[in-house]
Amino acid sequence: MDLKEIQNLIKFVSNTGVAEVKLETGDIKITIRTTLEGNTPDVTYVQQAPMQQAMQAAPMAAPVAPVAAEVVDENSKYVIIKSPMIGTFYRKPAPDKAVFVEVGSTIGKGDVLCVVEAMKLFNEIEAEITGKIVKILVDDMSPVEFDQPLFLVDPS
Known part of the structure; x- marks a missing residue:
């Protein structure tokens, strides 16, 4: 409209x-x-839904503080990494670059997992734990909400 x-x-x-x-x-x-x-x-x-912006048109913002990780449930050994903000989820730093992580990737504290674009600023989301990516819970270029699960990680 x-x-x-x-x-x-x-x-x-x-x-x-x-x-x-x-x-x-x-x-x-x-x-x-x-x-x-x-x-x-x-x-x-x-x-209600944010409009997707072209990634190359906006500058990269400083890395966001590490995201809080949360255990899925008491019996599960997996940890959920959640979005620290509302924005658009990107798996790559730029359209012509490789993705940050894949299922099966080993990650360490401080590794960049993805980018969340908010108000034309690209915020790098860093891992707070060491482990292995079990599942990526969001599609590339999808809108995400605050505290929405992004990755499932096996910390062992």
Whole structure:
């Protein structure tokens, strides 16, 4: 939905005298409320999924503090490495480079595992533990949430 469509929707709601209109399409939510005196619209616009940006257009940020690792459950020997921020997950430092880690890769404390792009800054996510990558839980170039599991690691 572009700006022109939103403006037309606001004008339409203002002219009809409707008190409130809610519209949800895909990852966009719009709420338009009009006041009784003068029908001045109050617009709330929310876009839930972050837009993916071109990796080469943005600078690399300083490495983020190591990510907290968490044991999956009491009976499991695996540890989950989670995202420290909201952003877009990238397995490579650049489109033409090799991935940081693969399933089966041995990692050490401080090794870069991936990059999470947030607000056009690429943040290197470093390992806090030593071990072996058992599973990569997120697809390349996918949006990730704060505290979302990224990797499953065998620390033994």
